[in-house]
């Protein structure tokens with residue numbers, strides 16, 4: 573394993589914090605992701621000279637455009653900021669009076685239409701820009717095309733379409749159908765694909781399908797700076813994002829990215845498209861087989877490999893379920909026992925509520941053995 577993946581907890585221990593093994597995939601509250609050496613180096617170099625930020629944003633946007641196939645791109649302080657700026661852009665365009673007016677949206681197109689089945693904590697980002705949220709569909713049951721069609725009117729700023737594995741009921745209309753309905757009404761579609769890497773092909777997929785704007789997180793599988801991400805898509809809308817964002821004094825001014833983050837995100841993106849993704853998957857597969865094999869003899873515990881996840885991301889994971897009555901351990905007790913040990917181990921609660929998942933994409937080499945050992949102790953006791 574290369575040096576850049578070694579965990580050096582010294583600085584956190586000095587602050588009285590414990591080591592954490594992250595077997596959940598990338599979560600902001602667990603530190604997001606670890607930056608590889610070439611990203612860290614790019615940020616260090618960037619930190620040593622002044623630069624015109626506007627011009628740097630333009631050059632970085634060009635790299636994003638080239639690697640996503642979009643007309644234009646813009647670096648944001650995370651995908652959540654991309655949702656704020658994308659929403660703002662669809663409300664204001666490049667009209668300086670409208671940009672100045674936000675978050676007051678009187679007289680502007682100011683509704684974000686979203687499937688009820690897609691609504692999540694990040695809906696607040698639309699309201700932060702001043703938009704109102706209009707939900708469509710029957711939620712977990714289903715959504716009918718007329719429900720989306722009839723929700724679009726002269727107040728609609730954009731449709732936001734969320735692609736995320738945490739959406740357990742994938743009952744929204746398929747994206748191609750949403751794009752067709754939106755186009756007929758002249759409404760832009762923003763795709764929140766923040767966590768939809770891997771596969772690397774997704775960098776281009778939603779743009780190719782015809783989405784007007786697509787948002788990715790830089791601090792998840794891209795392994796860029798934690799407070800980074802990008803938005804890409806139609807040139808006029810990306811220009812409007814930039815006008816609303818720092819260093820301009822729009823609604824996005826407090827969501828600025830520094831030169832270090834801009835350069836770091838670009839380095840991470842360039843690295844990501846060159847990575848040997850098959851080799852990464854093969855490494856994850858080895859870690860998952862070690863976990864599945866290491867736990868297979870525990871009576872009453874069912875362990876299997878699941879692949880892919882709800883949105884088709886190619887990450888093999890170990891899935892643990894057991895009968896809480898016969899094993900006399902609730903899911904919460906197991907989560908607590910993992911979180912209270914040293915090092916702390918964090919695994920994922922399966923979103924549909926059935927057992928626990930171990931995601932290897934954030935594991936360092938060898939940590940799978942520590943997880944097996946801890947789970948054997950928990951289930952033996």
Ligand SMILES: *Cc1c(COP(=O)(O)O)cnc(C)c1O
Pocket residue numbers: 600649650651652653694734735736764765766767788789790791800801
């Ligand atoms: C993680 C995530 C975000 C936020 O991404 P940040 O880069 O942390 O701001 C937004 N939407 C979805 C679906 C996500 O998974």
